Amino acid sequence: MTVTITQNATCTFCGCVCDDIELHDDGVKIIKTKAACSLGASWFVNHTAEKLYPDALIDGKEASVDDAVEAAAEYLHRANMPLVYGLSNVTCEAQREAVSLAEKIGAVIDSHTSL
Amino acid sequence: MGGKVSCTLGEVKNRADFILYWGGNPAECHPRHFTKYTIMQKGKFLPEGRKGRTMVLVDIRETMSVKAADIFLQVRPGKDFEVVTALRALVKGNRVDTALVEETGLKLEQLQDLVDRMKRCKFGVIFFGMGLSMTRGKHMNSAAVLTLAAEMNAFTKFVAMPMRGHGNVAGADMVLRWTTGYPFGVNLCRGFPRFNPGEFSTVDLLVRGDIDAAFVLGADPGATMPQPGIDTLARVPTIVLDPKVTHTSKLARVHITTSVTGISSPGTAYRMDEVPLPLRPVLKSPYPSDEEVVRRIIAAVDKKSAWLPKPATMASGVM
Incomplete structure (x- = not known):
């Protein structure tokens, strides 16, 4: 499993639109966030690239x-x-x-x- | 209503020595607002950080945000407009009836103290949340707070800013403003923009059942609207674009799954202080973006006849 680290990602959960988030992803899921608040962290972790819904x-x-x-x-x-x-x-x-x-x-x- | 005297959050961080939150709970709803932009930061002109700033919270009940406040003013529910009006009178040095102030749940001395602090500060800011703008008085409350901030500029630098909830709702205002001239509730039925909140705002249109189709993207009104509004969405053909199958999708005729904004689809989002920020998507989604799907729907609509009535039909009075 290769983990990609993205610096300064932007969180669009609330109106603060924090743009200093560090994201660690394995290509399908975001496995770790840094600097995000509890709301932002769950926003990133709960949205994956899996196909969970019909087109x-x-x-x-x-x-x-x-x-x-x-x-x-x-x-x-x-x-x-x-x-x-x-x-x-x-x-x-x-x-x-x-x-x-x-x-x-x-x-x-x-x-x-x-x- | 006299426009908005505002600034960026960077200015708040570097300059604001008086911060007032009205009808909002940033500790739980915007967790990094305190630490990233407002009270906790050391600013260029506030080397002491938190010690150099005064934070006042106005709300109808004690929330988690009270702990962060120097002063908490508990207003009786639905009395915000009266409090703002009393403050505006005090700012101008007018006499205010003690009994009228007490109806709001506060004392005249508390309001006078607040006004004195507001006038003494170097740079004041009022952040107002949905507890002010969505309760009795609604947009008139927002207008009153914006006017208070504008009037305070006769004494010191003072600004106001709404605490925007959803990610890019500020962007929706901006895009509608530069494309139609109005920020929300814009009716294009006659081929030109008309603006009238209360008549063309979604909740009113849905509750009255005025519409005959709905196209929903980046929202879940099926979960948040009053029941008569949800009934309208179920009655008319509703089309939903969303990364998930939502409550609205379940009562819609058409649902199209789209990629998640900012996580899989790139673009721009506006922060609550109307600063545009680029998104940095990290995951490749199996679904198309909202932008792409809307563009495809436009292309499909383009293949059909124009929606405006033909001149001959108008002349014969069939319309």
Whole structure:
């Protein structure tokens, strides 16, 4: 087992976004963290590169990502007032794409800020 | 509402000799806030570190954060707005009714002492949490605290900053601001952005059942929304992008598993002081990133007809 050490990793668990975390990983799991708080450490350790969930689900049944993307596009295209919501645990780059999608389908776009 | 007078956490570390936390519990919710950015650090202009700083905590109950505070002010639940208003009056030297202050659970002397300390400090900061912004008064409470901080600048340097919860919720504000001009609750239904919290905010839309489809990413409203809102998510077609099969995924028509932000997918996240930071993913995920999936959905939508009504339909009044 080779362990890779990454310096100055960024934790996105809470709004502090600490960027001084040291991570030790074996390629599949993060086995050790340094400088992270208890919340950050469990965030890193509990997310692995294992395939624990199906690629996609349509009506609760396993499906391919292609079919799920197509179904999502169909539902969103058909809607008169769709809602795009969340955006909190994704990157700014993904948020930007979400705004673009919201504009295309004529949606309301909102984040946790409004709660 | 007059905008936000704020600063970076680096300035707080190097300059702030008066730190007020309002309606938040950083000891348990932002564990490194004290040690990395605020009270415990030695700063450029605070060589004494903790000794050189005063920390005040305002909350409705004693939390773990009380231990770190020099002064703890316990406010009666739902009376935050009244306390801020009394403070604003005292800051300006106006007379404040003792009986009205006592309704908030505090004494006039306590508030006067707080105001004196605020005026005496060199650099003051108010961090406000969801205990202020999500309780009675909601965004009006946040506005009152921001105004208090702005008004304090007649006497000394003073700033305010919200304690953001989720990782990149500050980034969502930033991205929506530069793309649409508004920070959240933006309605693009008419092809141009409209902003109206209370009307276009998610909880209100869901509880009223105004929407006819939902696209959820980086959130689990199925676990956090009030029941009528969850019922709406189950009734309309809901699409979820998440690294896990969440409560929302279980009531959704479509779920797509995505890689975990910052652990497997690269990009940028904003810290609560609106400083953008690059992410350093370490694990290679078997799933695509949120960014990639959204882009693919956009491409699939692009193949369909435009959503705007055709001019002929509008002219005939069918709309």
